[in-house]
Amino acid sequence: VGRGLAIADTRSQFGDLFSVYEWLTIVVMAIVFGLVLFAVVRYRRRDDEYPRGQDKRTVLESVYALLLAAVAITLVTFTFRTEDKVDAVASSGGLRVNIVAFQWQWRFSYPDSGKVVLGTTEHPPTLVLPVDTTVRFDGVSRDVIHSFWIPAARFKRDEFPKRHTQFDLSFDRTGTYIGRCAEFCGLHHTDMDFFVRVVPRDDFERWAGS
Amino acid sequence: VSVATATRRVGVIDWVGSTDHKRIGVRVATYAFGFFLLSGVFALFMRAELARPGLQVMSEDTYNELFTMHGSGMFFLVLAPLALALGVYLVPLQIGATDLAFPRLALIGDWLIPLGGATMFAGFATDHGAAKAGWTAFAPLSDIDHSPGYGMDLWIFGGLLATAGVMLLAICVLTTVIRFRAPGMTMLRLPVFTWSMVVTCLLVIASFPALIAALSLLFVDRHFSGVFESPGGPVAYQHLFWFYGHPVVYVIFFPFIGAVGEVVAVFSRRRFFGYHALVLSLLVFAALSMSVWAHHMFATGRVTNQYFSLTSTILLVPAGVEYFDLIGTMIGGSILLSSAMLFAIGFVLLFLIGGLTGVIVASPPLDYHVHDTFFVVGHFHYTVFAGSLFGFFAAVYYWWPKVTGRLLREGLGKLHFALYFVGANLTFFPMFISGWEGMPRRVADYRDIHNLSLTNLLSTIGAFTIAVGTLVFLWNVWVSSRRPVLAGNDPWEGQTLEWWTTSPPPRHNFDSLPKVKSYSPLYDRRMGEA
Numbered sequence: 001v002g003r004g005l006a007i008a009d010t011r012s013q014f015g016d017l018f019s020v021y022e023w024l025t026i027v028v029m030a031i032v033f034g035l036v037l038f039a040v041v042r043y044r045r046r047d048d049e050y051p052r053g054q055d056k057r058t059v060l061e062s063v064y065a066l067l068l069a070a071v072a073i074t075l076v077t078f079t080f081r082t083e084d085k086v087d088a089v090a091s092s093g094g095l096r097v098n099i100v101a102f103q104w105q106w107r108f109s110y111p112d113s114g115k116v117v118l119g120t121t122e123h124p125p126t127l128v129l130p131v132d133t134t135v136r137f138d139g140v141s142r143d144v145i146h147s148f149w150i151p152a153a154r155f156k157r158d159e160f161p162k163r164h165t166q167f168d169l170s171f172d173r174t175g176t177y178i179g180r181c182a183e184f185c186g187l188h189h190t191d192m193d194f195f196v197r198v199v200p201r202d203d204f205e206r207w208a209g210s
Numbered sequence: 211v212s213v214a215t216a217t218r219r220v221g222v223i224d225w226v227g228s229t230d231h232k233r234i235g236v237r238v239a240t241y242a243f244g245f246f247l248l249s250g251v252f253a254l255f256m257r258a259e260l261a262r263p264g265l266q267v268m269s270e271d272t273y274n275e276l277f278t279m280h281g282s283g284m285f286f287l288v289l290a291p292l293a294l295a296l297g298v299y300l301v302p303l304q305i306g307a308t309d310l311a312f313p314r315l316a317l318i319g320d321w322l323i324p325l326g327g328a329t330m331f332a333g334f335a336t337d338h339g340a341a342k343a344g345w346t347a348f349a350p351l352s353d354i355d356h357s358p359g360y361g362m363d364l365w366i367f368g369g370l371l372a373t374a375g376v377m378l379l380a381i382c383v384l385t386t387v388i389r390f391r392a393p394g395m396t397m398l399r400l401p402v403f404t405w406s407m408v409v410t411c412l413l414v415i416a417s418f419p420a421l422i423a424a425l426s427l428l429f430v431d432r433h434f435s436g437v438f439e440s441p442g443g444p445v446a447y448q449h450l451f452w453f454y455g456h457p458v459v460y461v462i463f464f465p466f467i468g469a470v471g472e473v474v475a476v477f478s479r480r481r482f483f484g485y486h487a488l489v490l491s492l493l494v495f496a497a498l499s500m501s502v503w504a505h506h507m508f509a510t511g512r513v514t515n516q517y518f519s520l521t522s523t524i525l526l527v528p529a530g531v532e533y534f535d536l537i538g539t540m541i542g543g544s545i546l547l548s549s550a551m552l553f554a555i556g557f558v559l560l561f562l563i564g565g566l567t568g569v570i571v572a573s574p575p576l577d578y579h580v581h582d583t584f585f586v587v588g589h590f591h592y593t594v595f596a597g598s599l600f601g602f603f604a605a606v607y608y609w610w611p612k613v614t615g616r617l618l619r620e621g622l623g624k625l626h627f628a629l630y631f632v633g634a635n636l637t638f639f640p641m642f643i644s645g646w647e648g649m650p651r652r653v654a655d656y657r658d659i660h661n662l663s664l665t666n667l668l669s670t671i672g673a674f675t676i677a678v679g680t681l682v683f684l685w686n687v688w689v690s691s692r693r694p695v696l697a698g699n700d701p702w703e704g705q706t707l708e709w710w711t712t713s714p715p716p717r718h719n720f721d722s723l724p725k726v727k728s729y730s731p732l733y734d735r736r737m738g739e740a
Binding site: 005010013014017018021024025028029032033035036039040042043044045046047049051053054055056057058060061065066068069071072075076079080082083086087089103143144145147149150152154155156157158161162163165167178180181182183184185186187188189190191192 | 270271273342343344350351356357431438440441442444445479480481482483484485486487509510511512515516523524526527530531533534535537538540541542543544546547555558560562563566567569570573574575576578579581582583646647648650651652653654655657658659666685704731736737
């Protein structure tokens with residue numbers, strides 16, 4: 001199972017956006033932990049006196065609240081930009097793959113070539129995909145809600161009964177990755193794994209034609 | 211001493227049927243704490259199963275029952291009732307009232323909660339076992355075909371009863387604040403904790419009916435007609451559920467940040483800093499929190515992600531204001547690191563981790579990866595355990611002397627805190643990594659890849675550390691009741707009216723009241739300002 005390989009566009013989009021949030025998290029934690037530590041050390045009780053001080057700093061707090069709002073708007077702006085790309089659905093072309101999720105297995109079919117992959121309890125199904133190709137997924141569930149998750153692609157989408165879900169993914173590195181059902185779907189939810197094998201286009205054509 | 215003797219002579223009828231708000235508060239807190247121990251033991255079994263890859267301790271079926279009942283128990287029977295128990299006990303005392311409004315209604319609410327709990331847990335005695343569709347009970351997994359058996363129905367009725375009980379208590383507390391305030395106690399002189407209860411009750415009254423609706427419709431769906439069978443049904447259920455399910459996490463957050471605010475002020479020997487900003491931020495927080503529910507549904511691809519991302523992210527503004535006020539109270543103070551203060555500081559530090567990861571999951575492209583994984587499990591346990599429960603224990607160590615007339619042992623309290631602080635981080639921090647690396651939530655087993663066996667083992671060790679901390683607390687309670695140290699009226703130099711009366715307070719709460727000229731009347735007296 002390939003770890004640490006940048007495979008999908010969704011993955012790099014995720015990485016870029018996450019780094020913004022990651023830095024913010026680290027900076028805020030450093031400030032708050034630092035201030036609390038400072039307060040506990042500097043202002044620990046040394047005598048029986050009651051300190052005298054201001055009960056409020058309204059102007060400072062208002063400016064601070066505006067600063068927080070600016071941070072929130074900045075984060076949301078980054079998020080919206082990334083989401084537009086991640087949620088984008090190509091207008092045409094690419095490979096089509098149909099996903100059928102059911103308790104507790106996956107069925108992947110390729111309408112262009114007629115290939116069908118069905119997992120068994122002993123052998124999780126392997127979704128074979130060509131590298132550098134836009135893949136249009138069409139997913140549906142046969143019973144309860146499932147969720148199609150490829151951790152290495154940093155992406156998941158729920159699969160509902162009676163309603164089809166469409167999304168596009170593309171993988172820019174070859175390799176084998178794990179996929180899982182992320183939405184709790186009953187007794188054997190734990191076992192609902194699959195594999196994703198991204199191969200060169202020629203290999204994919206050979207596999208699809210076999 | 212005479213008061214302490216009187217409390218020991220409480221009869222069974224009085225214990226079961228008293229409408230004294232103090233008895234109701236203690237009763238709700240006591241059985242909620244019992245449900246906490248039970249639901250906590252479920253968590254220990256789950257962590258034991260997850261300590262190593264493979265199934266060693268239980269079947270998948272049992273595991274599914276345990277996490278369902280752990281989550282349902284903690285939300286329906288532990289955290290929301292504990293929050294309201296604090297309010298029922300303390301709000302009348304803090305505003306100088308002699309009793310709670312509608313005491314008989316409160317008594318009904320009080321007993322509906324354990325009745326609901328017993329109903330829910332009775333599922334374990336049925337043929338198909340207890341409910342096992344998760345505490346969210348999403349349709350169609352929770353319908354009659356996919357969740358046969360009475361366990362699911364008992365879960366529905368248990369949830370309905372407990373939710374109705376909490377709603378009744380909230381109505382009583384809110385009415386008390388509006389109607390029963392002492393002379394001089396204006397709305398903008400309510401203590402910080404009482405304000406936090408006001409917004410809590412507003413949220414309960416506004417959002418809990420959605421759960422009543424969702425659960426009732428689920429019962430109809432199971433036995434009469436398929437309410438959620440249409441193509442849009444499953445999403446509709448999720449909207450109904452999360453319209454309750456998100457506000458409820460603020461219901462179990464506000465009272466504890468209010469309690470932490472009181473503790474921080476008293477043990478810093480300062481009036482709470484930025485009181486008006488806090489009140490405003492609580493109201494803004496409550497209003498916004500009614501408009502964020504579908505951030506639990508980003509991965510469905512069936513909601514307006516950008517709207518819910520915006521409202522959810524904006525929550526960092528009122529939350530940041532509250533942090534400003536808490537830290538502002540400490541800076542310039544005279545800080546005593548008592549057990550209560552340690553838990554309050556633990557709340558401030560650890561809730562921050564829950565809050566900041568909350569900002570992360572409020573971003574749909576990031577949530578696509580971490581939603582429904584252990585990352586989210588880590589996130590919300592930092593808010594509800596390392597946040598709310600730390601706040602609850604800050605409240606316990608702070609108000610225990612008022613409620614019982616006796617002091618808890620400080621040494622054991624600090625040991626309790628140390629075990630909880632280490633245990634919480636050891637349990638919940640590795641969950642961020644587990645989820646990130648590919649571990650979904652609600653799984654009894656995992657493949658031994660990406661170091662998942664290491665992160666899971668750490669989480670398990672942490673969970674048992676928390677369990678030891680809980681035992682230390684119970685030991686503290688035992689020791690302190692066997693060899694009592696009397697507390698007196700006001701052992702901490704409190705700032706609010708509950709410290710004016712005896713410990714425990716008499717049936718009618720107050721023999722006299724001081725003048726109320728601010729949100730901290732006893733502080734005013736101490737500083738010669740009244």
